[in-house]
Amino acid sequence: MRLGFIGFGEAASAIAAGLAEEGLRELYAYDVVSGQALAERAACCGVRLVASLAELAAQADLVLSLVTARGALTVAREIAPHLRVGTLYADLNSCAPRVKAEIGQVIARLAPGACYASVAVMSAVPPLRHRVPLVADGPGARRLREALEPYGMNIEVLEGPLGAAAILKMCRSVVLKGLEALFLEALLAAEQEGLTEQVLTSLNASFPKTSLGDLGVYLLDRHRLHAQRRADEMQEAAETLASLAIDPLVSAGAAQRLRWSAERLTGLAAPSRAEAEVGGEDPQNGAYRVLLHQLSDA
Amino acid sequence: MRLGFIGFGEAASAIAAGLAEEGLRELYAYDVVSGQALAERAACCGVRLVASLAELAAQADLVLSLVTARGALTVAREIAPHLRVGTLYADLNSCAPRVKAEIGQVIARLAPGACYASVAVMSAVPPLRHRVPLVADGPGARRLREALEPYGMNIEVLEGPLGAAAILKMCRSVVLKGLEALFLEALLAAEQEGLTEQVLTSLNASFPKTSLGDLGVYLLDRHRLHAQRRADEMQEAAETLASLAIDPLVSAGAAQRLRWSAERLTGLAAPSRAEAEVGGEDPQNGAYRVLLHQLSDA
Numbered sequence: 014m015r016l017g018f019i020g021f022g023e024a025a026s027a028i029a030a031g032l033a034e035e036g037l038r039e040l041y042a043y044d045v046v047s048g049q050a051l052a053e054r055a056a057c058c059g060v061r062l063v064a065s066l067a068e069l070a071a072q073a074d075l076v077l078s079l080v081t082a083r084g085a086l087t088v089a090r091e092i093a094p095h096l097r098v099g100t101l102y103a104d105l106n107s108c109a110p111r112v113k114a115e116i117g118q119v120i121a122r123l124a125p126g127a128c129y130a131s132v133a134v135m136s137a138v139p140p141l142r143h144r145v146p147l148v149a150d151g152p153g154a155r156r157l158r159e160a161l162e163p164y165g166m167n168i169e170v171l172e173g174p175l176g177a178a179a180i181l182k183m184c185r186s187v188v189l190k191g192l193e194a195l196f197l198e199a200l201l202a203a204e205q206e207g208l209t210e211q212v213l214t215s216l217n218a219s220f221p222k223t224s225l226g227d228l229g230v231y232l233l234d235r236h237r238l239h240a241q242r243r244a245d246e247m248q249e250a251a252e253t254l255a256s257l258a259i260d261p262l263v264s265a266g267a268a269q270r271l272r273w274s275a276e277r278l279t280g281l282a283a284p285s286r287a288e289a290e291v292g293g294e295d296p297q298n299g300a301y302r303v304l305l306h307q308l309s310d311a
Numbered sequence: 312m313r314l315g316f317i318g319f320g321e322a323a324s325a326i327a328a329g330l331a332e333e334g335l336r337e338l339y340a341y342d343v344v345s346g347q348a349l350a351e352r353a354a355c356c357g358v359r360l361v362a363s364l365a366e367l368a369a370q371a372d373l374v375l376s377l378v379t380a381r382g383a384l385t386v387a388r389e390i391a392p393h394l395r396v397g398t399l400y401a402d403l404n405s406c407a408p409r410v411k412a413e414i415g416q417v418i419a420r421l422a423p424g425a426c427y428a429s430v431a432v433m434s435a436v437p438p439l440r441h442r443v444p445l446v447a448d449g450p451g452a453r454r455l456r457e458a459l460e461p462y463g464m465n466i467e468v469l470e471g472p473l474g475a476a477a478i479l480k481m482c483r484s485v486v487l488k489g490l491e492a493l494f495l496e497a498l499l500a501a502e503q504e505g506l507t508e509q510v511l512t513s514l515n516a517s518f519p520k521t522s523l524g525d526l527g528v529y530l531l532d533r534h535r536l537h538a539q540r541r542a543d544e545m546q547e548a549a550e551t552l553a554s555l556a557i558d559p560l561v562s563a564g565a566a567q568r569l570r571w572s573a574e575r576l577t578g579l580a581a582p583s584r585a586e587a588e589v590g591g592e593d594p595q596n597g598a599y600r601v602l603l604h605q606l607s608d609a
Contacts, residue, residue, distance in 0.1 A: 250481040
């Protein structure tokens with residue numbers, strides 16, 4: 014297999030280095046940037062630099078696009094007419110789901126003999142290199158996994174519409190990056206009042222050694238009972254931040270979301286037994302799923 | 312010691328039941344509501360109901376106010392003129408810090424012989440009853456701890472301005488209730504696309520068995536390096552939610568907060584060694600503290 018990278022920045026070179034160690038020898042790369050630094054990075058992991066996208070397409074059986082979210086569609090359009098029959102084109106950029114789908118349409122139209130995989134990179138690449146968790150969808154997803162798993166890559170295939178992996182990544186980002194923003198906002202206030210350590214200690218004591226997804230289920234399983242009170246308290250917390258001269262950017266949004274939910278839940282019937290079983294065999298485990306369905310339908 | 316409750320709802324009766332089991336015999340309560348249910352709840356834990364705030368003040372050495380955030384200031388104003396010299400008045404309602412401080416001023420003005428403790432209840436009362444973690448500040452905070460710890464109550468005393476405990480609770484609420492709102496928003500989208508389990512599994516895999524405060528420190532320790540990228544990705548995630556017909560109430564606020572930070576961090580000098588040690592002996596542990604200071608000053 015001959016593997017080609019479009020873009021040879023930090024992520025691509027980390028993956029290439031890992032694959033080279035696993036014994037993958039025929040590695041190619043094209044980057045719009047040229048120069049000494051790029052040449053050295055490529056030489057380090059035995060990657061041959063090529064001068065154009067057309068040349069990359071001529072060399073590679075499998076192309077990984079690792080440019081930027083903004084550049085992803087453009088490079089796909091540029092390389093597509095050059096892709097040979099049987100080439101697998103995988104987009105690993107952090108694009109919106111609709112852009113992932115659009116790239117798939119571009120490949121299908123301009124390179125009908127090639128095959129497309131839409132890939133979401135689920136973690137920072139450098140520490141994990143080629144072993145970084147990837148989720149792939151699209152017609153080429155299984156072929157991508159079959160081609161790269163023997164070299165230690167970690168690829169989960171998602172059934173679903175083109176771009177499903179990108180939606181998965183976005184939902185994950187909402188929680189993780191949102192949590193970062195929340196901590197930033199809360200601790201700006203806490204630090205100003207000399208209370209940072211107490212806030213952290215209190216959160217550690219309430220939720221020790223909890224996996225983050227499980228914590229979400231815990232919170233949503235109990236949400237229905239407490240939605241109105243929590244909406245009020247979040248509103249109060251947002252006002253308190255404002256009184257401490259911290260603009261409640263996330264907090265006010267969270268108060269709105271909780272109020273939205275509390276209003277919809279008011280007067281909604283408790284879920285029927287059938288509804289309560291949406292989440293699986295055990296109705297207890299499914300309370301948060303029932304909640305999500307009811308809120309979507311309300 | 313004779314203990315009086317203002318308000319005898321779910322929280323007060325749970326605490327009273329626990330204290331009665333610990334051997335505290337002289338318990339009194341006043342509630343604006345009257346009737347069979349209240350009488351039975353009081354009888355259950357040997358609490359004597361009194362007919363007025365004045366009567367409660369006449370009986371009790373220690374008064375715990377457990378009404379509502381909205382009613383807290385009003386009952387304090389009403390009972391204050393009746394409080395005897397030496398009485399300890401503790402407000403346990405979820406009021407804003409400035410209301411907590413205002414209650415302190417009311418007590419100081421109208422009941423100069425009494426003593427005030429401003430108390431934040433850090434967890435839901437019913438499952439933990441009298442052992443629920445409390446944080447107290449104000450002139451009566453230590454006396455409150457000394458009076459109630461022998462009966463198994465769990466009271467941390469905070470130094471700081473009147474209302475500091477309430478600020479601590481609010482900062483904690485921003486993270487916890489904000490996280491609930493984030494999960495709600497992210498999983499409304501995920502469930503609609505059939506991806507809920509994948510999102511939860513991915514979050515569990517990335518942050519298994521992590522205490523919540525430690526997770527916050529982890530995210531903020533790395534924030535400086537990634538602020539701009541995370542702000543862009545959060546913006547993209549918010550737009551993706553909107554494209555899925557989920558109003559990005561929290562996500563858009565989080566994107567704003569991350570952008571606010573990224574803009575302030577751009578061009579800021581890396582922290583000096585002295586600044587990097589703000590957080591303690593180990594500069595590594597203090598990176599998030601330095602970040603908070605720099606953002607506050609910028």
